[in-house]
Amino acid sequence: MQKKWFTYLFGILCLLMAGNLSAQLEFNMSDTVVTECKGILYDNGGDGVNYLHNTNQTFTICLDAPGITTLSFDYFCVEVGFDSLTFHAGPDETYPQIGPAYSGTTNPPAISISQGCLSLHFVTDANVACTGWEASWTTQVIPPVPPQIDAVLPAPSCSTTTATVNLSKKLHCDSVYAGAFELLGPTILEGLMDQSILSAVPVNCIGDSTQQVALTFAPGLNQGGTYQLELTTNYYDACDSLWTFTTVDSFRVDDCPIVVNLFPDRDSICVGECTEIEAVVTGGNGVYSYTWSNGLPSNAGPQNVCPIATTTYTLTVDDTSPAVPASGSAIITVFTPAVMPPSSIQCQSAPPVDLDATPNTGWWFG
Numbered sequence: 001m002q003k004k005w006f007t008y009l010f011g012i013l014c015l016l017m018a019g020n021l022s023a024q025l026e027f028n029m030s031d032t033v034v035t036e037c038k039g040i041l042y043d044n045g046g047d048g049v050n051y052l053h054n055t056n057q058t059f060t061i062c063l064d065a066p067g068i069t070t071l072s073f074d075y076f077c078v079e080v081g082f083d084s085l086t087f088h089a090g091p092d093e094t095y096p097q098i099g100p101a102y103s104g105t106t107n108p109p110a111i112s113i114s115q116g117c118l119s120l121h122f123v124t125d126a127n128v129a130c131t132g133w134e135a136s137w138t139t140q141v142i143p144p145v146p147p148q149i150d151a152v153l154p155a156p157s158c159s160t161t162t163a164t165v166n167l168s169k170k171l172h173c174d175s176v177y178a179g180a181f182e183l184l185g186p187t188i189l190e191g192l193m194d195q196s197i198l199s200a201v202p203v204n205c206i207g208d209s210t211q212q213v214a215l216t217f218a219p220g221l222n223q224g225g226t227y228q229l230e231l232t233t234n235y236y237d238a239c240d241s242l243w244t245f246t247t248v249d250s251f252r253v254d255d256c257p258i259v260v261n262l263f264p265d266r267d268s269i270c271v272g273e274c275t276e277i278e279a280v281v282t283g284g285n286g287v288y289s290y291t292w293s294n295g296l297p298s299n300a301g302p303q304n305v306c307p308i309a310t311t312t313y314t315l316t317v318d319d320t321s322p323a324v325p326a327s328g329s330a331i332i333t334v335f336t337p338a339v340m341p342p343s344s345i346q347c348q349s350a351p352p353v354d355l356d357a358t359p360n361t362g363w364w365f366g
Contacts, residue, residue, distance in 0.1 A: 027039055032060070041059060041120070051078075053127070063113070072135065077132060079129065083128075085102045149229060150168050152165055160220060165231075169211065182230040183228070186282070198216040256323070258282070270334070277305060279303075283323055307334050338358065
C-alpha cells in the first residue's frame with residue numbers, strides 16, 4: 001500500500017457546530033454558582049424591572065470544561081456612585097477584581113475567562129434604583145479530536161473485498177457501522193462509480209471502544225489505481241454542541257491486470273475521411289508505456305487515423321509493475337465510393353437495360 005495523503009477536514013466539515021440548539025437558561029442576580037456553558041443574566045429585579053434595594057449578592061459562572069467563557073452586556077443602568085457591579089477572577093468576591101466597579105448607563109466591557117470561575121458582585125443601597133442590566137455569556141470550548149485512519153491492512157490487493165482499518169485513537173463501538181465509511185474507487189474519482197460498504201464491525205471491542213474496524217465491501221478492488229477511504233464521526237463537546245468530522249486516507253492497488261480498450265470516434269468511414277481512436281487503460285500501477293501498430297506515435301492518444309482501406313489498429317500497454325502487458329484493437333472499416341454507370345436516355349418502348357455499379361452490393365431506388 002502506498003499512502004498518498006491524509007486530510008483532516010476540520011473547519012469545513014464541523015458544520016454542525018451550531019451549539020446546543022435549546023434555549024439559553026435565564027437567571028436573576030442571586031447568590032448562585034452555575035456551570036452552564038451559556039445563559040442570560042438579569043439584575044435581581046428581573047427583565048425590565050428595577051433592581052432591589054439593600055442587596056449584596058454574588059453570581060458565579062464556573063467553567064465545566066476547557067474553553068473560553070465571555071460575558072457581554074446588552075444594556076446597563078445602575079445608580080452612579082452608590083450601587084455597583086464588580087467582576088472577580090475566582091469563585092467569589094474575595095478573589096482579584098477585574099477592572100473597576102461599574103455604575104451608570106455605559107455597558108461594562110466584555111469579560112472573558114479561560115479557566116476557573118468568573119464572579120459578579122452586586123451591591124445596592126436603600127435609595128435610588130434603575131432597570132439594572134441584561135447580560136449573556138457563551139463558552140467556546142476546545143473541540144473534540146476525532147480518530148484518524150492510520151492504516152488499511154493488509155496492503156490491499158486486486159479483487160480484495162475485505163480490509164482492516166487501524167485508527168489513531170479509540171472509537172466507541174456503537175459509532176462503528178457501515179454508513180460511517182465510504183470507499184471511493186478510481187472510477188468515482190473520474191465521476192463514475194464507488195464501492196458499497198456491506199459491513200463495518202469493531203474488532204476487539206473493549207470497554208465499548210476499539211481502534212480497529214473490519215470492513216467488507218463490493219464489488220471489490222477490481223480496478224488498479226488510487227482508492228479513497230472516508231470515516232465520518234459525530235461528537236458532542238462539553239457544552240453539548242454537535243461536531244461532525246470526516247477523516248480521509250488513500251491507498252493504491254497496483255496488481256490488477258492491465259486492460260486495454262480502444263474506442264474509435266467512428267469505426268466506418270469512406271476513403272479520404274479520418275477518425276480518432278481513444279485508448280482507455282486500467283490496471284497495473286498507472287505508469288504506462290504505449291506501443292501502437294501502423295506507425296502511430298507512442299503515446300496515450302487519441303490517435304487521428306486516415307486509412308485508405310479497412311485497417312486493424314492495435315495498442316500494446318506495459319508498465320513498471322509485475323502486471324503482464326496487454327493489448328487492445330479496433331477495426332476501422334473503409335468504404336469505397338460507388339462507381340455508377342454513365343447517364344443515358346431511354347425511351348419507354350426500348351428494351352430493358354442492365355444497370356451495373358461497383359461494388360456490386362447495395363440498393364437501387366428512384
